Amino acid sequence: MAVESDYRDWIALLKPRVMTLVVFTGVIGLLVAPGHLNPVLAFTAILCIAVAAGACGAINMWYDRDIDAIMRRTRDRPIPAGRIQPGPALGFGVTLAAGSVLVMGLVVNIPAALILALSVCFYVFVYTMWLKRRTPQNIVIGGAAGAFPAVIGWAAVTGSVDLIPLVLFGIVFIWTPPHFWSLALWANDDYRRAGVPMLPVVSGAKETRRQILLYTIVLVPLTMVPYLMGFSGLPYGITAGLLGLIFLERVYRVITDRQDEAGNSLTGDAPAKAAFKYSILYLFALFGALAIDRLIG
Structure with missing residues (x-):
């Protein structure tokens, strides 16, 4: 009806x-x-x-x-x-x-x-x-x-x-897997029930955590490229570095957590859920810092 x-x-x-x-x-x-x-x-x-x-x-x-x-x-x-x-x-x-x-x-x-x-x-x-x-x-x-x-x-x-928008494309492209796989860890039961082959469903939580870490390790230095190319100034470079360190700390909590393996997805404030939420703030802050740096510089 x-x-x-x-x-x-x-x-x-x-x-x-x-x-x-x-x-x-x-x-x-x-x-x-x-x-x-x-x-x-x-x-x-x-x-x-x-x-x-x-x-x-x-x-x-x-x-x-x-x-x-x-x-x-x-x-x-x-x-x-x-x-x-x-x-x-x-x-x-x-x-x-x-x-x-x-x-x-x-x-x-x-x-x-x-x-x-x-x-x-x-x-x-x-x-x-x-x-x-x-x-x-x-x-x-x-x-x-x-x-x-x-x-x-x-x-x-x-x-x-030009090259710079391609760098920005690359940042979002590499950011997406750790962002979304953190959600997938948290909502693992949902994806399994629906038959969607998200990485935690197919390869397990341990491999998903490893992949989240690998992509984040690539992402953090990639965000420094606008500064290294001279497109942005030191304020952006410092901000990108600090945001990246916090992201790595959130990811470290994810890879050392075992809550999602116990079937507790979608409950509580699991590290995967916290990392997912931070990843959104991270991209907003990173791109915002780039724009402010360019506008004032």
């Missing part, structure tokens, strides 16, 4: 919490790019990034509605809860995706629109429909989709792609 929906359910389809981080990295890419963009065009570019991210969320919820209904973390989403039917949700997502790319191309520039279209197609077809249910490397390869916004923001200003 269908349950009547309201505007909050349609907003929930857009995954606003995920959208916030995507929009933020897009804004940073726009702010640190050389040159100047008319404020109206800049707002339009960020709006298009936000709408495209929301479209990806809606299409993802449409495609994953079967496993969302099984997982405790997602079973109250609008589609599995019956508040929005699958067909309208898909139409909503496709319309937003097409509209965002079209407006970006017509109002801002074609290169930014092409990269935006690539990011949408990568998230929908490569990550959601191909990788997520087939390989424990789903979030590694699929992480590229979430790494595009900074490049799109840069391209909106410059009409091209």
Whole structure:
């Protein structure tokens, strides 16, 4: 029996919490790019990034509605809860995706629109429909989709792609596995029940912890590249180093914890949950420091 929906359910389809981080990295890419963009065009570019991210969320919820209904973390989403039917949700997502790319191309520039279209197609077809249910490397390869916004923001200003936005892309790309695998450790039972081959389900908690550590060890020096290239100043370099040390400390707590092996996922304040939450703050603070450093420097 269908349950009547309201505007909050349609907003929930857009995954606003995920959208916030995507929009933020897009804004940073726009702010640190050389040159100047008319404020109206800049707002339009960020709006298009936000709408495209929301479209990806809606299409993802449409495609994953079967496993969302099984997982405790997602079973109250609008589609599995019956508040929005699958067909309208898909139409909503496709319309937003097409509209965002079209407006970006017509109002801002074609290169930014092409990269935006690539990011949408990568998230929908490569990550959601191909990788997520087939390989424990789903979030590694699929992480590229979430790494595009900074490049799109840069391209909106410059009409091209340079080395620096590729470095920012790399930072988000390498950040994604330790970020998401910390969540996967915490929500391990959910993914196992739904049959999603996340790394903890396929390879176990011990290997997942090891991979989280390895990616974080790569991530921390990678965040120093803008400073080493001379693109940013000492304030960013110091901030990136301190944030990285705290991230490594959070990861150390994860690799020395055994709570998730005892089947206690989704309970308490496990180190994996704490690392997941810090990883979000980490990326916000890191990219924010880069923008502030550039603007005052």
